[in-house]
Each structure stands twice: as structure tokens, then as C-alpha cells.
Amino acid sequence: MLLQSIKLENFRQFKNEQIDFSTDWERNVTIIIGENGTGKTTFAQAFFWCLYGETDFTDKSLLNKLVGTDLLPNQEAVVKVILRLNHGRTDYTITREQVYKKSYKNTLTSNNTVLNVAYRQEDGQLVYLKPLLCEAEVKKILPRELSKYFFFDGERIEKMSKEVQSGRKSSEFAEAVKGLLGLNSIISAINHLNPRSKYGVIGSYEESYDSKSDTNIQRYTKEIADFQVQIDDIQSRLDEIDDEIAKATTRKEDLSEKIKQYAEGERLQTEKEKLIGKLNAAKRSKATATSTLLKDFNSNMPAFFAKSTIKGALEVLSKEDFLGKDIPEMHSKTIEYLLSRGTCICGTHLDEGSVPYNKVKELIEYLPPQSIGVSVGQFVKDSRIRVKDDVDVLTNLQQMCALLSEQDDNILELIDDIKAIESKLGGGDIHSKVKALFQEQQLCDKAIRDLTNEMKNKNEQLGALKTKRERRITERAELSLRDDANKKIEIYKAYAQSIYDDLITIYQKSETVIRIKLQETINEIFKSIYAGSMSLSIDEKYNISVYVDDYDGDVETSTAQSISVIFAFITGIIKLARDNQVSEDNDKSMLTSEPYPLVMDAPLSTFDKRRIKTVCEALPRIAEQVIIFIKDTDGDLAEENLGVKVGCRHRFDKLNEFETKLM
Numbered sequence: 176m177l178l179q180s181i182k183l184e185n186f187r188q189f190k191n192e193q194i195d196f197s198t199d200w201e202r203n204v205t206i207i208i209g210e211n212g213t214g215k216t217t218f219a220q221a222f223f224w225c226l227y228g229e230t231d232f233t234d235k236s237l238l239n240k241l242v243g244t245d246l247l248p249n250q251e252a253v254v255k256v257i258l259r260l261n262h263g264r265t266d267y268t269i270t271r272e273q274v275y276k277k278s279y280k281n282t283l284t285s286n287n288t289v290l291n292v293a294y295r296q297e298d299g300q301l302v303y304l305k306p307l308l309c310e311a312e313v314k315k316i317l318p319r320e321l322s323k324y325f326f327f328d329g330e331r332i333e334k335m336s337k338e339v340q341s342g343r344k345s346s347e348f349a350e351a352v353k354g355l356l357g358l359n360s361i362i363s364a365i366n367h368l369n370p371r372s373k374y375g376v377i378g379s380y381e382e383s384y385d386s387k388s389d390t391n392i393q394r395y396t397k398e399i400a401d402f403q404v405q406i407d408d409i410q411s412r413l414d415e416i417d418d419e420i421a422k423a424t425t426r427k428e429d430l431s432e433k434i435k436q437y438a439e440g441e442r443l444q445t446e447k448e449k450l451i452g453k454l455n456a457a458k459r460s461k462a463t464a465t466s467t468l469l470k471d472f473n474s475n476m477p478a479f480f481a482k483s484t485i486k487g488a489l490e491v492l493s494k495e496d497f498l499g500k501d502i503p504e505m506h507s508k509t510i511e512y513l514l515s516r517g518t519c520i521c522g523t524h525l526d527e528g529s530v531p532y533n534k535v536k537e538l539i540e541y542l543p544p545q546s547i548g549v550s551v552g553q554f555v556k557d558s559r560i561r562v563k564d565d566v567d568v569l570t571n572l573q574q575m576c577a578l579l580s581e582q583d584d585n586i587l588e589l590i591d592d593i594k595a596i597e598s599k600l601g602g603g604d605i606h607s608k609v610k611a612l613f614q615e616q617q618l619c620d621k622a623i624r625d626l627t628n629e630m631k632n633k634n635e636q637l638g639a640l641k642t643k644r645e646r647r648i649t650e651r652a653e654l655s656l657r658d659d660a661n662k663k664i665e666i667y668k669a670y671a672q673s674i675y676d677d678l679i680t681i682y683q684k685s686e687t688v689i690r691i692k693l694q695e696t697i698n699e700i701f702k703s704i705y706a707g708s709m710s711l712s713i714d715e716k717y718n719i720s721v722y723v724d725d726y727d728g729d730v731e732t733s734t735a736q737s738i739s740v741i742f743a744f745i746t747g748i749i750k751l752a753r754d755n756q757v758s759e760d761n762d763k764s765m766l767t768s769e770p771y772p773l774v775m776d777a778p779l780s781t782f783d784k785r786r787i788k789t790v791c792e793a794l795p796r797i798a799e800q801v802i803i804f805i806k807d808t809d810g811d812l813a814e815e816n817l818g819v820k821v822g823c824r825h826r827f828d829k830l831n832e833f834e835t836k837l838m
Contacts (some may be wrong), residue, residue, distance in 0.1 A: 176771050177261045177800055184255040185239045187217045188835045196802055197822025204801045204820045208325040208810035209827030214835040215804035219776040222326055225256040225271045227319050228288045236283065238275045240833040246277040262316045266295040271311065324745050326774045349717040352693060354747060361682045368675040371407060377675065385660045390663065395651040402644035409637045417631045420623055427619040434612050445594045454589040459584040468575040510538050696750055701743035703789055711740060719744065749773060750797045772800035791816035
């Protein structure tokens with residue numbers, strides 16, 4: 176299958192744009208580069224819509240917004256995607272369109288989509304299929320359930336990697352492998368002959384026995400049919416049991432993982448409680464330090480602020496001489512008395528304004544209630560003591576503030592740690608959640624035990640019924656050989672059974688060979704993408720396991736490794752499908768398949784630069800055709816690594832929020 180071109184008309188932000196894809200076998204890569212939001216995903220979704228009428232858009236309206244706005248009431252516009260491709264040496268044109276109409280209330284309505292499929296005959300004439308046959312033809316070209324292996328994005332790769340390794344999609348992968356690698360023809364033949372189906376060839380012979388020659392033939396045939404019904408019912412129930420055990424086991428494993436997470440939660444809860452204790456202690460310590468700081472401030476700050484004044488006073492006093500200027504035991508009231516009397520004790524007249532008057536009056540300044548000399552001396556003595564004994568209040572204050580700052584930082588850090596733990600815990604009562612998980616896990620254990628016991632009983636019943644059935648078949652065969660008509664039925668049935676058994680053997684051998692070859696191919700690709708000692712194994716149910724060489728047991732993979740696993744799985748299927756094409760000298764092979772392209776939306780965003788290089792080198796070699804929608808930041812790197820394999824290049828030019836054109 177080769178994609179030739181895709182054209183979008185009024186599809187989302189593309190009014191009338193077409194991309195032609197490289198179909199050159201040597202330069203088989205097409206790159207479409209654009210910034211985020213330019214429409215890479217839209218173009219990728221257009222493939223799905225054209226083929227299957229489905230998209231993943233949240234906004235289900237596909238009509239270009241500008242076109243829809245310009246419509247007048249009762250006017251119509253058509254959304255159309257035209258996909259041209261080659262499949263099985265036939266050129267197809269697949270068209271899907273949808274009509275949108277604006278009502279008089281200015282609202283848009285749409286009709287159901289219409290699918291048209293046309294193919295070109297060898298003479299060049301274009302033939303249109305009848306509408307009822309179009310869906311079937313698309314399914315023949317590429318079934319919807321298989322399309323996700325060829326049209327995918329980085330997010331889908333990551334999701335599929337988890338599904339593959341969990342085993343949840345193993346049956347789906349098994350069907351994909353069988354279909355893509357050409358086993359369906361054998362499966363169809365086996366189903367056609369299936370003795371368990373009354374509509375199969377062998378089953379129809381069971382209804383053809385003639386009981387006229389012996390009534391026991393009719394009775395044995397009925398008993399055989401009844402036994403077969405019971406066997407089928409038991410076998411069906413065994414399949415259900417197997418599936419239920421697998422689901423219960425998977426659920427139990429999921430619960431174990433959740434319990435581990437909650438066990439981590441319990442650890443985090445304990446850690447949170449310790450941090451809360453530290454936080455409370457830090458707050459108490461801060462409160463104590465704050466109280467001490469305030470107490471010291473109240474006690475020492477007056478002395479601290481007075482210190483400078485005292486030093487200034489001492490400096491002033493040191494420059495003054497009070498020696499001999501005061502009279503011991505003389506009080507200022509004595510001087511005031513002498514001045515008022517006007518005569519000194521020595522008899523000198525103290526006339527106001529005279530020199531003797533002024534000299535006596537000056538003594539008042541040096542004769543307080545206490546002698547000035549004594550007062551100054553005491554003041555100097557006390558001041559020197561205060562200055563000498565004063566603690567370094569400023570240094571203490573700075574140290575206390577620094578301590579408080581450290582405690583604030585510690586408190587904020589503890590609060591941040593507690594919030595981080597709370598975000599991980601997500602709230603709720605962890606203990607009750609863990610208890611509920613344990614209870615559900617116990618229910619899973621009980622279900623597995625009950626189902627295992629039921630399986631054992633059913634297998635015993637199955638064995639007994641098969642023995643009875645085989646006995647009746649033998650007895651009926653002995654009676655049938657006595658009648659020519661019934662003898663022919665026995666012979667025909669034996670031939671059909673032999674063919675059926677041979678086909679089963681061929682299928683099992685072919686499936687085993689393909690599965691082993693797929694495992695080898697996947698490992699080859701995986702190791703080229705993710706260098707290391709890890710390898711992949713695929714069991715009979717197509718569960719994929721990762722293991723390290725020389726190590727017995729599965730290995731838990733990183734995100735990059737998991738993505739590499741699914742990438743290797745998908746590309747491995749494509750490589751086998753491509754290698755399994757029918758060649759001119761092998762056109763009689765029963766195992767035939769069609770190679771398919773890889774259409775990828777942002778596939779490299781999940782890889783680092785080194786693996787981008789190995790992926791880019793592997794893609795053109797593995798797939799028949801590679802189409803990559805890629806963001807501009809990865810574009811140059813992709814082109815650099817893809818090199819000469821790039822046959823077509825396109826780039827998106829975003830005109831506005833509602834229209835993008837191709838450059």
C-alpha cells in the first residue's frame with residue numbers, strides 16, 4: 176500500500192490544500208514540518224476521517240470556521256477529503272465528504288458523511304463502486320482495527336507500550352500479527368472445516384448419516400451431538416474462566432502496585448507528621464527567641480541609648496574645673512540670705528550690681544542642695560561604671576535577629592516540605608484506602624481460587640465427555656461401515672478431518688515460525704534503537720517481556736525503553752509484512768500480505784537526540800513508505816538524520832487561527 180496524495184477541502188483550518196507523498200522506493204520519506212498549532216495533527220486526523228469517518232477532535236464540527244461564518248442562511252458548504260493510494264497493484268481514489276448548512280437561526284447543521292471509492296482498471300478507466308460496497312472495500316484495503324499500527328502519534332506509542340507489556344492487549348496484537356502477516360487464509364480454511372461447528376464441512380457430514388439401516392446410528396448421532404454441545408459449553412466456559420483468571424490476576428497486580436503506592440503514602444504520612452513536629456518545635460523556639468529579644472531590648476535599650484549621652488557629658492565635664500569653686504557645707508539659701516541682707520559676713524556691703532554682689536551671687540551656681548564638686552564627682556563615678564559595665568546590646572540584637580531569620584527560613588522550608596508531601600498524598604484517609612485495597616485483593620485471590628477449582632472440575636467433565644463421545648463415534652463408525660451410503664460419509668469425513676488436522680499443523684508451524692521471526696526482527700530493531708544488553712521475548716499469547724541478557728527474569732523498563740519496545744513491535748510487523756509480499760517466483764505461497772506505510776504525528780518527541788538518529792535511520796529501511804508530521808523544533812534534526820531518504824518536503828504556514836496553507 177502506497178499513499179499517493181491527500182487533499183483537504185474546508186477541513187478545519189485547511190480550505191483547499193493538497194500534500195503529495197513520495198512514492199520513490201529509494202527516497203521513500205515525506206516530511207511535513209510546522210509549528211505547534213499549525214495543523215499537523217489535523218492533517219494526520221484527515222486520514223482517519225477519510226477512511227473511517229472518525230476523528231479525535233473535541234470540536235466535532237469539521238467545517239472551516241471562516242467558511243462557516245461567511246455562509247448565509249440556507250447556504251451550504253462541503254467538507255471533503257480525497258485520498259489517493261495504490262493497494263495490491265490497483266490505484267484507488269477514496270473520497271469522504273460532509274455537507275454543512277446554515278439555518279435561518281444562524282446555526283450550522285451537518286448531514287451524515289458520504290464515502291465514495293473508485294479504482295482504475297488496467298485500461299485506465301475509472302470505476303466507481305456502489306455505495307454499499309465502499310465500506311467493505313476500505314476494510315479490505317486496511318481494516319479499522321489494524322490502522323492504528325500505521326497511523327499513530329507519540330502519545331499513542333506510549334499508551335500502546337504500556338498495553339503490550341501489561342498483556343492487556345495481547346489477543347488484539349495476536350490478531351493483528353496474524354492478519355498482517357498472511358495467516359488469515361489458513362485460519363479461514365480451518366474455520367471452514369471446523370468439526371466443532373455444525374456449519375463447517377465436517378459438522379455438515381454429522382447431519383448426513385442415514386439411520387434407516389440401523390436405528391442405533393440415529394441414537395449415536397444424537398448422543399454425539401449432545402456430547403459435542405456439552406463439550407462446547409464447557410470449552411466456552413473454560414475460555415471464560417481463563418479470561419476471568421487473567422483479569423483477576425491483572426487486577427490483583429494493579430492492586431499490589433496501588434498498595435505499594437499507598438505504602439509509600441504511609442511512609443510519607445509518617446514523614447509529614449515528623450515534619451509537623453519539627454515545625455511546631457521551630458515555631459516554639461522562634462517564640463522563645465522573640466520573647467528573649469524583646470525582654471533584653473526592654474532591659475538594655477535605655478542604657479544603650481543613654482550611653483552616647485553619658486559619654487558626651489563626661490567629655491564636657493572633663494573640660495571643666497570645679498575645684499575650689501564650692502564652699503563645703505554652704506547652702507544656696509545662705510547666699511540668698513546674705514544678698515537680701517546686703518552685707519556679707521565679713522561686713523562688705525553687697526550692693527546689687529557691684530563686684531562683691533556678683534561674686535557672691537556666682538556661688539549659687541556651685542552650691543546646689545549638694546556641693547557641685549561632690550555632685551560632679553559622683554556623676555562621673557556613676558557614669559564611668561555604667562559605661563564600663565554596659566553589655567554590647569547591638570551585637571546581641573544582631574545575633575538574635577540572625578537567629579530569628581534562620582528560624583523563619585527553617586519554618587518556611589518545613590512548610591514547603593509538608594506541602595510537597597501533601598501534594599503526593601492527595602488527601603484522604605490513606606489507612607482506610609489501603610484497607611479497602613487489601614480487601615479487594617483478597618476478593619481477587621478468592622476469585623482466582625474458585626475459578627481454578629471450577630477449571631479443574633470442568634476439565635474433568637470435559638475429559639469424561641470426550642471419552643464418551645469418542646466411544647459413540649467408534650460405535651457409529653462400525654455400524655456405518657455396514658451401509659454403503661454411510662460408509663461414504665465416514666470416508667468423506669475422514670478425508671476432511673485429515674485435511675483439518677494437516678491445516679492445524681501447518682498453521683501452528685507457520686504461526687510459530689512467524690512469531691519467532693517477529694521476535695528476531697523486533698529485537699534487531701529494538702537493539703538498533705536502544706543499545707544495551709536488553710532483549711524482548713514474545714510468548715504464544717503475544718505477551719511481550721523485556722529481559723536482560725544473562726539475567727533470569729523480567730526487567731522493569733523506563734519510559735524511553737517502553738516506547739522503544741512498542742516502536743520496535745510496530746516497525747517489526749511492518750518489516751515482516753513487507754518481506755512477506757508475494758513475489759513472481761513465490762505467487763503460490765499461502766502466506767501473503769500487503770506492506771503498509773507508516774504515518775506518524777510527532778513520533779520523535781519522546782526520544783532523545785541519539786535515539787532520534789537511530790530511529791530516523793531505521794524507518795526508511797523498514798517501512799515501504801514513511802510520512803512524518805513533525806514540529807519545527809525537530810524538523811532540522813529529522814531531516815539531517817533522514818538525509819537523502821527524504822523524497823518530499825512540505826511546510827505549514829499559519830495565516831491566522833482559522834487558516835493554514837502549505838508552502
